Amino acid sequence: MSKGTLFDKVWDLHTVGTLPSGLTQLFIGLHLIHEVTSPQAFAMLRERGLKVLFPERTIATVDHIVPTENQARPFVDSLAEDMISALEKNCAEHNITFYHIGSGNQGIVHVIAPELGLTQPGMTIACGDSHTSSHGAFGAIAFGIGTSQVRDVLASQTLALSKLKVRKIEVNGKLPLGVYAKDVILHIIRTLGVKGGVGYAYEYAGTTFEQMNMEERMTVCNMSIEGGARCGYVNPDQVTYDYLKGKDFSPKDTDWDSAIAWWESIRSDVDAEYDDVVVFRAEEIPPTVTWGITPGQGIGIDQQIPAPEQLLEEDRVIAQEAYNYMDLLPGQPIKGTKIDVCFIGSCTNGRISDLREAAKIALGRQVAAGVKAFVVPGSERVKKAAEAEGLDKIFIAAGFEWREPGCSMCLAMNPDKLVGRQISASSSNRNFKGRQGSAHGRTLLMSPAMVAIAAIQGEVADVRQLLS
Amino acid sequence: MVSEIKIISGSGVPLIGNDIDTDRIIPARYLKAITFDGLGEGVFIDDRQALNGQHPFDQPQYQGATILVVNRNFGCGSSREHAPQALAKWGIQAIIGESFGEIFFGNCSTIGIPVVTAAPEVIQQLQALVTAHPQGVIAINLEKLQVSQVDGDFIAPVVLNEGRRTAFVSGTWDACGQLVANVDQVRAIANQLPYIKWTNLAVN
Numbered sequence: 001m002s003k004g005t006l007f008d009k010v011w012d013l014h015t016v017g018t019l020p021s022g023l024t025q026l027f028i029g030l031h032l033i034h035e036v037t038s039p040q041a042f043a044m045l046r047e048r049g050l051k052v053l054f055p056e057r058t059i060a061t062v063d064h065i066v067p068t069e070n071q072a073r074p075f076v077d078s079l080a081e082d083m084i085s086a087l088e089k090n091c092a093e094h095n096i097t098f099y100h101i102g103s104g105n106q107g108i109v110h111v112i113a114p115e116l117g118l119t120q121p122g123m124t125i126a127c128g129d130s131h132t133s134s135h136g137a138f139g140a141i142a143f144g145i146g147t148s149q150v151r152d153v154l155a156s157q158t159l160a161l162s163k164l165k166v167r168k169i170e171v172n173g174k175l176p177l178g179v180y181a182k183d184v185i186l187h188i189i190r191t192l193g194v195k196g197g198v199g200y201a202y203e204y205a206g207t208t209f210e211q212m213n214m215e216e217r218m219t220v221c222n223m224s225i226e227g228g229a230r231c232g233y234v235n236p237d238q239v240t241y242d243y244l245k246g247k248d249f250s251p252k253d254t255d256w257d258s259a260i261a262w263w264e265s266i267r268s269d270v271d272a273e274y275d276d277v278v279v280f281r282a283e284e285i286p287p288t289v290t291w292g293i294t295p296g297q298g299i300g301i302d303q304q305i306p307a308p309e310q311l312l313e314e315d316r317v318i319a320q321e322a323y324n325y326m327d328l329l330p331g332q333p334i335k336g337t338k339i340d341v342c343f344i345g346s347c348t349n350g351r352i353s354d355l356r357e358a359a360k361i362a363l364g365r366q367v368a369a370g371v372k373a374f375v376v377p378g379s380e381r382v383k384k385a386a387e388a389e390g391l392d393k394i395f396i397a398a399g400f401e402w403r404e405p406g407c408s409m410c411l412a413m414n415p416d417k418l419v420g421r422q423i424s425a426s427s428s429n430r431n432f433k434g435r436q437g438s439a440h441g442r443t444l445l446m447s448p449a450m451v452a453i454a455a456i457q458g459e460v461a462d463v464r465q466l467l468s
Numbered sequence: 469m470v471s472e473i474k475i476i477s478g479s480g481v482p483l484i485g486n487d488i489d490t491d492r493i494i495p496a497r498y499l500k501a502i503t504f505d506g507l508g509e510g511v512f513i514d515d516r517q518a519l520n521g522q523h524p525f526d527q528p529q530y531q532g533a534t535i536l537v538v539n540r541n542f543g544c545g546s547s548r549e550h551a552p553q554a555l556a557k558w559g560i561q562a563i564i565g566e567s568f569g570e571i572f573f574g575n576c577s578t579i580g581i582p583v584v585t586a587a588p589e590v591i592q593q594l595q596a597l598v599t600a601h602p603q604g605v606i607a608i609n610l611e612k613l614q615v616s617q618v619d620g621d622f623i624a625p626v627v628l629n630e631g632r633r634t635a636f637v638s639g640t641w642d643a644c645g646q647l648v649a650n651v652d653q654v655r656a657i658a659n660q661l662p663y664i665k666w667t668n669l670a671v672n
Binding site for chain 2: 014039077152
């Protein structure tokens with residue numbers, strides 16, 4: 001059993017008590033809600049005659065269903081309009097802060113909370129969205145929950161949970177040129193498997209993560225869940241504090257000094273004990289692309305789609321399903337795979353540094369004929385910052401569409417969808433069957449820079465050829 | 469509202485395959501609603517259409533089944549509670565498999581659907597058994613942590629963590645009431661956490 005890790009310390013500090021079942025009642029420091037997984041929770045509260053216990057510790061925004069082109073109300077999609085209306089009404093009724101479209105603070109929930117300084121080290125954070133693990137980048141214990149658990153947090157600011165084990169994932173060394181945080185997490189998932197993290201919290205440690213900025217750390221933690229780990233975190237350090245300093249909700253004045261002292265105290269001890277430790281070398285990680293229907297079905301850009309006999313026996317059935325669905329053959333190189341749609345955005349890779357990396361590739365080049373390419377900033381702040389730097393003009397000049405913020409085609413709950421058997425190069429997090437809005441649509445996951453070069457060349461390509 | 473769940477019995481439905489994610493259980497387009505009411509028709513909809521009537525959820529012999537028998541990492545991916553809600557609307561009352569996505573497991577537990585694991589060979593045996601005798605009744609006993617064939621010889625151990633098991637058996641799986649009852653302790657913990665004072669979220 002782990003001992004002295006950040007996970008252990010934060011868990012203990014937030015433990016309210018042990019329930020009769022033996023489960024832990026855990027206090028949730030920050031609760032984030034959005035339009036998709038909250039309306040039923042509010043309805044359940046009403047049915048039970050309960051109120052929101054700490055309305056000031058729940059923050060709402062709208063992200064999943066928002067159109068990225070025409071945002072005029074009422075939305076063209078009446079179902080989407082019903083959802084946003086329900087959120088408006090629930091927030092007003094329960095006195096919950098709602099960062100609405102046009103407020104300057106709206107965006108994907110996992111993008112806005114960090115940029116507002118709401119996400120801080122040592123917190124427990126829950127949200128009805130599996131990518132809540134993103135917030136672990138700050139040294140928070142952050143995880144996704146279902147709607148009935150959203151109800152529980154609203155009603156009690158707590159959850160009934162069993163404690164996770166802790167696996168340290170150490171990556172050391174300097175990432176090669178053209179290899180990004182996205183490649184690191186795709187490589188980890190590919191190696192440990194999509195169920196490798198079940199039952200674990202992942203602690204990302206080592207010099208590679210220490211060298212990453214906060215947005216890169218968020219990309220890594222974001223996809224912990226794709227490796228089966230409900231939460232993943234990086235111990236807070238000077239990079240974290242520099243990012244937080246001066247943010248809207250960051251501690252101010254003398255509180256700042258107390259905060260740093262407390263944040264330092266919750267870091268994993270030097271002699272902390274882990275349930276498991278796995279070590280990687282940064283230099284061995286290539287630009288990585290998924291070829292299949294799980295985020296673990298990834299390969300280096302120079303590799304070929306694996307044959308069944310190269311895979312573990314337990315991975316062969318899903319591989320067969322993937323060959324059929326993706327219409328890709330074992331032994332075929334991934335490089336050169338023709339692309340129909342390119343999507344840059346999402347809670348994984350929709351932040352300003354992601355857009356900068358993609359813009360470097362797009363600058364002075366043209367999207368290939370027949371390819372639809374679009375960029376969806378992660379938040380209104382990201383959009384504003386990108387426009388201030390002129391990134392929008394670079395993308396538009398190259399033939400990309402420049403959209404309004406939201407989750408967009410990561411899960412296609414808005415009008416941005418694949419059509420038929422289209423194949424996308426996507427900076428998002430999931431390549432599941434049907435994920436991007438068409439029951440036959442196909443998704444290749446990769447870094448934003450790799451999506452940008454795929455857009456330019458009309459096929460999967462190696463970004464390193466443009467960077468050397 | 470909350471009731472004890474000790475034994476779940478009924479006919480089974482085998483769903484063979486690893487890493488079946490919650491997007492496949494219920495595609496995102498079915499999440500565009502403010503209630504869970506319409507989810508039943510959407511369960512596995514894309515897989516079912518692709519298999520044109522040959523998906524176990526469409527095959528006549530499995531209609532009325534209450535126990536879903538799955539393989540590895542079932543329910544991985546999105547946190548959508550819509551997935552277990554959709555399965556429940558189809559008629560599923562318990563799930564047994566090799567392993568499960570963590571959030572899916574938590575969601576099932578919270579809404580009163582026991583999810584138990586068993587060794588891969590047990591699952592394969594059970595899937596074969598259900599396929600051969602679709603009308604046969606199987607039972608998952610949470611007190612004994614066993615799965616068995618009623619009127620048959622098959623019996624095997626299952627695993628469920630002790631907290632969740634106790635919650636089902638004692639009828640406390642819907643923890644909302646217990647959590648709310650401890651409001652004084654909750655406030656006490658909140659007062660000990662320094663960040664609560666640093667960040668007055670109600671200001672803006």
